[in-house]
Amino acid sequence: MVTLPKVNELGFFEIRLESIGGLGANLAGKMLAEAGVMGVGLNGVSFSSYGSEKKGSAVKAHIRFCDIDTRIRDTSPVERPHVIGVFHENLSKTINVISGMHEDSIVLVNSKKSPEQLKSQLKLKAGIIAVVDATGIAMEENNRVNMAMLGGLFRLCEFLDAEFMKGVIRKSLEKKYPAAVQPALNTFQRGYDEMSFQTFGLSEGDEMPSFVRMDTPVLGYETQPIGGLITNPGNSILKDLSISRAGKMPHFADDKCIHCAACDNVCPDFCFVWDELPDKKGRPQMFLQGIDYQYCKGCLKCVQACPTDALSSELEEDGYADGHRVAHKFHLAM
Secondary structure: OOOOOOOOOOOOEEEEEEEEOOOOHHHHHHHHHHHHHHHHOOEEEEEEEEOOOOOOOEEEEEEEEEOOOOOOOOOOOOOOOOEEEEOOHHHHHOOOOOOOOOOOOEEEEEOOOOHHHHHHHHOOOOEEEEEEOHHHHHHHHOOOHHHHHHHHHHHHOOOOOHHHHHHHHHHHHOOOOHHHHHHHHHHHHHHHHHOEEEEEOOOOOOOOOOOOOOOOOOOOOOOOOHHHOOOOOOOOOOOOOHHHOOOEEEEEOHHHOOOOOHHHHHOOOOOEEEEEEEOOOOOEEEEEEEEOHHHOOOOOHHHHHOOOOOEEEEEOOOOHHHHHOOOOOOOOOO
């Protein structure tokens, strides 16, 4: 029988996984719970919450562990996690992924950045930041991000048995996908081995942000503007799909482009920016200017459609999208 490192007032050790659809956080949560219940004899539960069930939409997986003599009668979302797994670092652009964390909570982030850089990006005051390049590992091993993240989570949760988890991976894959077993095990082990972390203490005189439930509405009867005006409507101009990219993105080579618009025909999110300019004979023609990466979710359909290799699939490097973005000019939007 193992002992949990810490528990809340109800006796629970709680984990929350922040992700997007397609990265496998829901399955990772189920496998974590199975490893705790079947592997080391804890009581445990796992469930997920998400909106539209599609690739790129926000997903949260919630896991609770407790002593075998403690009953789990709380199936509400995990609001005060001891461990947070962030499957895509750009989620912090639109979601407060560290909501409700304690001063000594652990945040595991899928990123190439250092813990110091992530501390600033996440606006974290204190805690432990762990980092693993889960996307890079998964692409090298031809596997899934969730396996590398699971490896990091098992190293952080020392009460769980990593060898039992490897058995769960084998059992889950060997019948239907036998060729995927070894890449999954390699990805899990590399996530375990290659994770690094750093502890940040709370500055003198500072304190952690006050806890606010994640379902607290921004606008309510006390905060709604007079007249019920919607000051920030949701629409396709304001959307930011960059958090949906899962490791690769298209690069545009202007010197190879013949402006055939094959890419624009297959793009589902209006990423390509065009301008009407005179051709060599002075006739007005539409010429492709570049990609507005704010709307690009990395589906790479444009790369497959391009007849001249003007678009190529490349690993996403930090800062490339911002530095090479060609912004749309919407005259009716601020």
